[in-house]
Amino acid sequence: MEFKKLIKSLFQDEQDTDTSFVLPEKPQDTENKKQPEDLLKNKNVYPSIDVNLEYIHSRFNSLINSDIKIREFLIHVKNKQYKSFIIYIDGMSDNDSINDFILKPLMMKNTANSYDGPQIISEAIANNISVRRVKKFNMNDYILDCLLPQNDVTKENSFDTIADEVVSGNCVLFIDTLDFAFNISTKKFETRSISEPKNEPIIRGSQEAFVENLRTNTSMIRRNLSNENLIIENLTVGKIDKNKCAVCYLKNIANPDLVAEVKYRINNIDVDYCLSVGELEQFIKDDITTTLPEAVQTERVDRATSYLLQGRVVIVYNGCPYVLIVPITIFDFLKSQEDTNINYIAANMLKIIRAISFVLTLLLPSFYIAITTYHSELLPTDLLFSIVASRSSVPFMIIIEILIMEVSFEIIREAGLRAANSLGNTVGIVGTLILGQAAVDASIVSPILIIIVAITGITSFAVLDFSLSFHLRIARFIYTILGAMAGFFGIAIGLFIHLIVLCSLKSFGVPYLAPYAPLNPSKDNRYLLRPAWKREFREDYLATKRPRTQSHISLKWRNLKQQ
Amino acid sequence: MLGKDILDVSEYVGNKPLQIITSIVYSLYLIFVSGILILNFSELLRLIYFPNAATPLIILIFLLVAMIANKLGFKNIVKSNTLVIFVILVTVVVIFIASLDKVEYQRIFPIMGFGVKETFITGSLNVFSFGGLLFLYLIRPNLKEQKDFKKVGIISIILSAIYLLLSVTSLLLLFPFLTTGTETLSVYMSTRTIEFGKFFERADALFILVWIFTFLSYLSVIISYITKMNKKTFGVKNSSPIIYIVGILIFLVSLIPKDSSQILFAENVIYKYSALIIIFVYSFLILLIGYFKKTRFNLKNKIRAKRFLINVNNQNTN
Numbered sequence: 001m002e003f004k005k006l007i008k009s010l011f012q013d014e015q016d017t018d019t020s021f022v023l024p025e026k027p028q029d030t031e032n033k034k035q036p037e038d039l040l041k042n043k044n045v046y047p048s049i050d051v052n053l054e055y056i057h058s059r060f061n062s063l064i065n066s067d068i069k070i071r072e073f074l075i076h077v078k079n080k081q082y083k084s085f086i087i088y089i090d091g092m093s094d095n096d097s098i099n100d101f102i103l104k105p106l107m108m109k110n111t112a113n114s115y116d117g118p119q120i121i122s123e124a125i126a127n128n129i130s131v132r133r134v135k136k137f138n139m140n141d142y143i144l145d146c147l148l149p150q151n152d153v154t155k156e157n158s159f160d161t162i163a164d165e166v167v168s169g170n171c172v173l174f175i176d177t178l179d180f181a182f183n184i185s186t187k188k189f190e191t192r193s194i195s196e197p198k199n200e201p202i203i204r205g206s207q208e209a210f211v212e213n214l215r216t217n218t219s220m221i222r223r224n225l226s227n228e229n230l231i232i233e234n235l236t237v238g239k240i241d242k243n244k245c246a247v248c249y250l251k252n253i254a255n256p257d258l259v260a261e262v263k264y265r266i267n268n269i270d271v272d273y274c275l276s277v278g279e280l281e282q283f284i285k286d287d288i289t290t291t292l293p294e295a296v297q298t299e300r301v302d303r304a305t306s307y308l309l310q311g312r313v314v315i316v317y318n319g320c321p322y323v324l325i326v327p328i329t330i331f332d333f334l335k336s337q338e339d340t341n342i343n344y345i346a347a348n349m350l351k352i353i354r355a356i357s358f359v360l361t362l363l364l365p366s367f368y369i370a371i372t373t374y375h376s377e378l379l380p381t382d383l384l385f386s387i388v389a390s391r392s393s394v395p396f397m398i399i400i401e402i403l404i405m406e407v408s409f410e411i412i413r414e415a416g417l418r419a420a421n422s423l424g425n426t427v428g429i430v431g432t433l434i435l436g437q438a439a440v441d442a443s444i445v446s447p448i449l450i451i452i453v454a455i456t457g458i459t460s461f462a463v464l465d466f467s468l469s470f471h472l473r474i475a476r477f478i479y480t481i482l483g484a485m486a487g488f489f490g491i492a493i494g495l496f497i498h499l500i501v502l503c504s505l506k507s508f509g510v511p512y513l514a515p516y517a518p519l520n521p522s523k524d525n526r527y528l529l530r531p532a533w534k535r536e537f538r539e540d541y542l543a544t545k546r547p548r549t550q551s552h553i554s555l556k557w558r559n560l561k562q563q
Numbered sequence: 564m565l566g567k568d569i570l571d572v573s574e575y576v577g578n579k580p581l582q583i584i585t586s587i588v589y590s591l592y593l594i595f596v597s598g599i600l601i602l603n604f605s606e607l608l609r610l611i612y613f614p615n616a617a618t619p620l621i622i623l624i625f626l627l628v629a630m631i632a633n634k635l636g637f638k639n640i641v642k643s644n645t646l647v648i649f650v651i652l653v654t655v656v657v658i659f660i661a662s663l664d665k666v667e668y669q670r671i672f673p674i675m676g677f678g679v680k681e682t683f684i685t686g687s688l689n690v691f692s693f694g695g696l697l698f699l700y701l702i703r704p705n706l707k708e709q710k711d712f713k714k715v716g717i718i719s720i721i722l723s724a725i726y727l728l729l730s731v732t733s734l735l736l737l738f739p740f741l742t743t744g745t746e747t748l749s750v751y752m753s754t755r756t757i758e759f760g761k762f763f764e765r766a767d768a769l770f771i772l773v774w775i776f777t778f779l780s781y782l783s784v785i786i787s788y789i790t791k792m793n794k795k796t797f798g799v800k801n802s803s804p805i806i807y808i809v810g811i812l813i814f815l816v817s818l819i820p821k822d823s824s825q826i827l828f829a830e831n832v833i834y835k836y837s838a839l840i841i842i843f844v845y846s847f848l849i850l851l852i853g854y855f856k857k858t859r860f861n862l863k864n865k866i867r868a869k870r871f872l873i874n875v876n877n878q879n880t881n
Contacts, residue, residue, distance in 0.1 A: 374612055375768035487612060488768055489621075492775035493628050496643075500632045500783075503642035517642040 049176035092169035094188035152185035214318035241273035293467035311544035327508035333465040357462035366483030374487030393443040399484035569700035586796035598816025632783040666736035691838035
């Protein structure tokens with residue numbers, strides 16, 4: 001027997017005995033099939049409480065869902081009792097509010113639910129016969145007016161809406177004989193408290209950052225921008241995860257066509273889910289093939305507010321501490337909220353430094369390789385000799401050397417970013433200092449290249465936008481290869497195609513290189529800032545309803561003093 | 564003739580056949596010019612930086628980039644040109660200023676050069692340098708505001724004049740005479756004399772970078788205008804095939820000259836005289852005939868209108 005087992009085990013196909021769990025390698029069907037749950041959709045509330053209860057149990061899978069709470073009870077209305085139940089999600093609703101202001105008034109016998117109220121509408125007496133018109137009793141009005149001491153109660157008869165409200169934290173009350181339910185606002189869940197911006201720090205100015213909760217974020221915007229024309233419209237994205245997003249704009253400033261376009265795009269996203277603004281941006285951007293961002297993502301409340309005041313649209317997304325700002329130009333990525341808080345000359349100096357950083361981070365490695373390989377006459381002879389001498393012990397071609405360093409730098413950056421905070425610094429130190437020094441000592445790379453890559457890395461941090469830095473990193477690799485292949489000729493070719501691509505981009509109808517391509521030489525359109533008292537107009541390319549931001553003479557107190 | 568280009572005027576003057584002829588003449592001229600220029604420029608690049616590369620390969624790369632640019636759209640080429648033009652302007656001004664310490668002002672003499680006849684009569688043929696004015700004949704339908712046409716014309720002539728003046732001045736004052744080479748090579752020679760202190764003693768490669776950029780822009784514009792003209796004349800909807808055909812034709816033209824003497828002949832004789840004939844004679848003639856035809860037509864209409872009014876008045880009085 002043992003021999004037989006041995007032979008069998010030797011020749012038996014392994015897969016036959018493999019009992020581990022596997023999923024089919026290829027999906028059976030590429031299209032979504034109708035699920036049994038879909039049959040439950042598009043239904044309305046039934047007058048029978050038992051049917052409603054059964055439906056709710058089935059729709060919310062309450063037998064297996066631990067946090068779905070369904071509480072059945074009897075309510076007292078004018079000394080009559082009705083079967084009813086409430087449904088809410090534990091952890092998303094305020095238990096105290098449900099106990100004190102829903103269950104208590106409805107269940108306990110008290111003056112409210114036994115009070116008849118003035119029932120006689122009119123009375124006429126003729127021949128000692130009094131004729132009274134008695135008010136017909138309407139239970140739903142009575143419950144709404146007398147028994148639910150809540151500020152936000154609506155009637156809903158669609159189970160789809162009811163399901164959306166329950167998952168968003170509301171409590172829904174079903175009562176026998178009524179063909180609708182009461183949707184009572186009882187949202188209360190733990191959220192992160194408002195903190196300082198982590199990725200967009202500034203020295204002066206507000207230190208408030210957005211959090212994950214939509215309503216907290218909109219309230220922060222509302223608090224920063226005190227104007228009744230600020231419109232915050234709620235929209236839903238996703239079919240399965242119906243996440244809420246708020247489109248914010250100033251009605252008296254923003255271009256109505258722009259607002260309509262933003263809403264149109266968000267309303268026409270046919271996806272099951274969209275979890276963050278980053279994902280949302282990819283769904284609503286004009287050119288879906290480019291790696292360039294077409295919306296600014298910010299965690300700063302003051303930045304979002306300042307863009308709203310310029311006439312742009314801010315999209316707040318539930319569950320994400322960043323908001324989207326549209327439309328934008330490439331120059332918006334080089335702006336910091338600090339710029340407007342400091343003197344315009346200092347701000348312009350910073351802006352020029354950022355622009356130089358932008359160019360350096362994009363082109364420095366490619367220029368290095370192009371100059372050392374093809375255009376060495378550009379360098380002074382002494383410098384050229386020192387470069388050649390430093391490279392003499394390096395066994396690789398310059399392109400290989402650069403790619404090794406660039407890829408290593410990207411790995412260190414990624415590792416430092418993804419590692420836990422305490423480890424991140426260690427990764428950076430080990431990666432940059434120890435490995436860099438070791439690489440030079442081992443003659444794997446030349447010291448001059450370390451300088452080039454370090455400068456490129458540092459300048460990339462001066463480009464403020466995270467999404468744009470991705471594009472720059474990808475483009476840098478392409479330019480480096482072009483520079484290695486054909487020197488300045490290759491770089492010029494890359495730059496030309498890059499420029500044309502940039503010219504072809506639009507963000508919600510605004511050219512990406514506006515106001516420089518197409519050229520619109522108005523004074524307030526420029527990249528560099530004018531003094532605060534001279535910033536008279538909003539950007540032309542936004543086509544706002546209110547082009548002027550301040551009067552021609554904004555410092556009226558000066559004139560008044562002189563008079 | 565608001566919003567009409569030379570092709571529309573040709574159609575007005577001589578119906579469809581003349582429009583087709585104009586379109587073909589213009590296309591051939593532009594293909595020839597760009598073919599010769601690309602050959603010349605690529606040859607220069609090969610000589611300076613890529614001695615081991617084949618010139619047709621460089622030409623092909625230029626054309627591929629220009630075709631890609633055209634695929635991305637005419638509007639984007641125009642937009643990119645608004646940025647490129649400043650880069651060129653800055654470059655030319657920098658060349659001019661940087662070479663100032665090397666110039667010898669005595670070289671401007673004799674101002675009249677080789678005499679009045681040579682300067683003003685024979686030299687008048689050098690007006691072909693303004694061959695870029697050809698685009699003014701074609702640009703009109705692309706303008707948003709038709710009233711801007713005059714402004715566009717004046718600005719483009721002024722810009723061309725500034726570029727030519729600065730380039731020629733720096734060349735004239737830098738070198739006693741230009742023994743060899745073409746215009747492009749001459750400007751390259753002037754950039755070789757530029758030094759920025761002791762650190763940058765040879766900055767010519769940077770200017771080459773700008774020129775490559777400029778040349779790509781020029782080539783893209785030429786291909787897009789040839790495409791536009793043929794699309795309009797022959798009623799083609801999809802421009803992609805024309806872009807590819809034009810690219811291939813320019814490539815083929817650039818392969819025709821066998822040596823530098825043929826390139827020089829093509830540039831100094833064929834290009835010069837064809838520019839003069841097509842831009843300053845043929846096009847002027849079409850415009851003049853069109854103008855007279857239009858005036859005559861207007862006059863006839865006026866007379867007809869007057870007669871009609873007189874008849875109406877007579878009928879009323881009767």
